[in-house]
Amino acid sequence: MPKGEGKVISQNRKANHDYFIEETYETGIVLKGTEIKSIRAGRVNLKDGFAKIDQGEVFLHNMHISPYEQGNIHNHDPLRTRKLLLHRKEINKLIGLTKEQGYTLVPLKLYLKNGFVKVLLGLGKGKKKYDKREDLKQKAAKREIDRAFRERQKGF
Template structure:
């Protein structure tokens, strides 16, 4: 089930793996083109980001490899769970993101999906993939911080 939030924003799902495997450079909000049964399924929180990413074709942006589970009460009007969904961005935003992706070896990945004023929005991140040793360093740093916090709490 989707989680309620403040300011008229209701978070549907978050992609927690992104922060482990990517260094996030910037974020951007985009609308998404959906069918009715997809929206109903999203209201029930039935989305999985898996290995989702944004693909650019002919000046348009598309969300790929995001699984929106079929809505059980849709009857014959069922949607394809793995279909490619068009992102709603301005031309200049798409051009800027395409330029950064092509030049600097960055990628655009979905961070979270949420309802904002009744519309489904996707928060995208312009990100650079972390190397394996970077991931290990991050895990070590978190473990040390967790141990320090535990010790500090124990001595209070």
């Protein structure tokens, strides 16, 4: 199964707007009891999330998982830091890239694969304001071309 396939639970659409994504990594995530139930219910937000490498391990910060309604005292902090599971070679490569070349680790997708929750982590470089404007112009032009093409097809 290719990277990013499975039942998509949440996507970070803002990441592609704010970053040039150069590589992606499929990672596992360490969760506690009621968090998985809340994720399966789709109550998760990746928008402000980011990953950091600390002492040779990768951690996901600011990913919001809403408390599970039937969880009572077993619920956890919605914004707690969660550990991501990667191979040692991948972590070493990411350490080099994030330290020297100004890359950022951004969660792109959260999905289920074979019953496990996976995070698609993107290695991105921040876009400048003019890059974002250029992307918006290209999207608008493509939308306009598609609209004209559809109208032309209706005429035939």
